[in-house]
Amino acid sequence: MIYELRVYRCIPGRLPALLKRFENATLKLWDKHGIKQAGFWTTVIGESNMDLTYMLKWESLAERERLWAAFMSDPDWQSARAESEKDGQIVANITSSFLQPTAFSAAK
Numbered sequence: 001m002i003y004e005l006r007v008y009r010c011i012p013g014r015l016p017a018l019l020k021r022f023e024n025a026t027l028k029l030w031d032k033h034g035i036k037q038a039g040f041w042t043t044v045i046g047e048s049n050m051d052l053t054y055m056l057k058w059e060s061l062a063e064r065e066r067l068w069a070a071f072m073s074d075p076d077w078q079s080a081r082a083e084s085e086k087d088g089q090i091v092a093n094i095t096s097s098f099l100q101p102t103a104f105s106a107a108k
Contacts, residue, residue, distance in 0.1 A: 001108060003038060003099045004056040004064065014090045015042070015050055021090070022052075025080035033071045038107070061098070 010018055022040070030037065038055035058064040071077055084090065101107050 001101065002058050002061065002064075003101070003107065004058060005097045005099055006054055006056070007095045008052045009048060009092045009094075010050045010052065011089055011092050012050060014088070015052065017084055017087070018052055018090045021080065021084040025084070026077075029071060029074060029077050029080070032076075033067050033074070035067050035071060 008018060019042075027037070036057045038057050040052065040054040043049050043051045043053070056064075058067075
């Protein structure tokens with residue numbers, strides 16, 4: 001099992017639009033494509049309160065590439081993304097890291 005840590009830094013004032021997109025569209029499409037989340041967080045104290053941080057669980061990098069490509073090319077995702085950005089861009093940048101649990105990690 002590997003985990004992908006993704007951090008979306010939003011354009012000021014646009015975090016609510018990103019949260020709405022995940023809640024109303026993205027998560028349903030992830031279910032459709034077999035993408036599993038490990039959790040979502042917003043920043044209370046830290047570098048930026050305009051961030052959405054989340055983790056995804058993957059069996060392997062090959063699984064990630066296959067499922068993510070299918071999700072990104074899904075016309076329903078492309079439509080949902082376009083609809084959510086009709087009032088302007090939401091995300092300024094995205095960072096992604098792939099993490100492997102240690103032998104003593106609660107997450108396996």
